[in-house]
Amino acid sequence: MITIDQLCFSYNGKPPFLLKDINLEIKSGDYISIIGENGCGKTTLMKILLGFLKPTAGSIRMDKNAIGYVPQRNDAALAGFPITVEEMMDSYRRLLKIKDKSIIGDSLKLVGMEGHKKFLVGNLSGGQTQKIWIARAIMGAPSLLILDEPSTGVDTDSQKEIYGFLRAMNLQQKITIIAVEHNLEAVFSNSNKIFHIQNGKGHLCTPQKYAEEYLHVKERNRYHATV
């Protein structure tokens, strides 16, 4: 589905590179979590995949598929934005040129938010906002879903629900998922592959392999049930 070949990136186009010689193959149906320290280039790689940034060197080959995107929430920037859930969903439906209005209700129903159509988005909790953004992202029936830290600012119960939806979409509808993550518990419970970025280099492995290589015994035991 996606092949990244010898990708290098720096914001000024010159060395030192934030991302160096990245090679990655993402197959249809994968659930890949991109992890690494703050500032290692996780979000940058995601922005390159979305086409917001161009690689300094190397290439990306991508099948032409519909992409759903769930950005990282920025409550401060969106506070007070006068828009209802229904308006936000309807505008997006029009951008995607989907004629069937019932898709709004159907998508919201999938994430259990059909009763919140008339609510202002700014008045929703972090978890509720994340759910409606997932509903929005799946409106265009994407085959690839890209999420930027989906559990940031979300309470534990909502996190469970959100990852439940994502897992179901991945397993039942075969939607490929790429998630930039800092939540290791979610990484181990959901993804079948981990792309670990360290010092600009990327390393693809299974959750089991990652746990063996990078986690201390205590942490490994903590995630043991899910690995």
Place this chain on the structure above:
Amino acid sequence: MLQYSFMQNAIVVSFLIGILCPCIGMFIVVRRYSMMGDTLSHASLAGIAIALLWGQNPVAGAFIFTSICGAFIEFLRNYFKKHTDLILSVTLSLSIGIAITIISSGKLKTNAESYMFGSVLTVTRTDMLTILVLGIISVLVIMKLYHQLIYISYDEETAKVAKVKVRLINYIFSVLVASAVAASIRIVGVLVLSSMITLPVATAMQLEKGFKFTLVASVIFSIIDIMTGLFLSYYIDVAPGGFTAIVSVIMLLLVIAVRNLGKIVKYKQKAV
């Protein structure tokens, strides 16, 4: 009062400004670009000064120069991503510099003061038609780009994923701001023009409703503000621009007071 043709022109133009300014202002306020409205309205003074110097239509001059400044701001935004406020300072300094230089040179045959404070006497039939065409085209463009503009304002990255041409629409939006500014200069004046763009929207946002409701409410508040400002300023013989700004602020405070009063009453009813 209504028998005077200048007043008839002023009423038609004011009504149009009342619709156009909040339609543009809505997207400026939700994007937190209020200072952009202020910068462009002040920048229009340079366009007026240049047009008057060359003996051209000042409304057209303001529109062209403000459009260039809007596009300039948009262009520089990509280079000064971390200091976007600097771009506004640069644009403001340049345009005010040009305006003061031309006005202070004494080469203008017309008094530029009326453009700073607004005046109903200056609205000619030609101005009215120019503003009418400018306003109608702008409102139609907003209607066409409504959903794209909402998404660029709400979530620019998701808009890009949905293949919205964000950069192009931002340039078009700069021209729309310029047209609102050019349309409003005659009545409202350069100095308080941004109040017409932002204050009715700020008032409508106090109602805490959805986007469409807020937009319609801001148009209603805007028409009330500008018409009240226009008629009262005529009777007390002051510049309509300044008086409309005062009316707009009073309206905002009134809505805040009523809203808070409603909250207190609701709270007390619940307590009982």
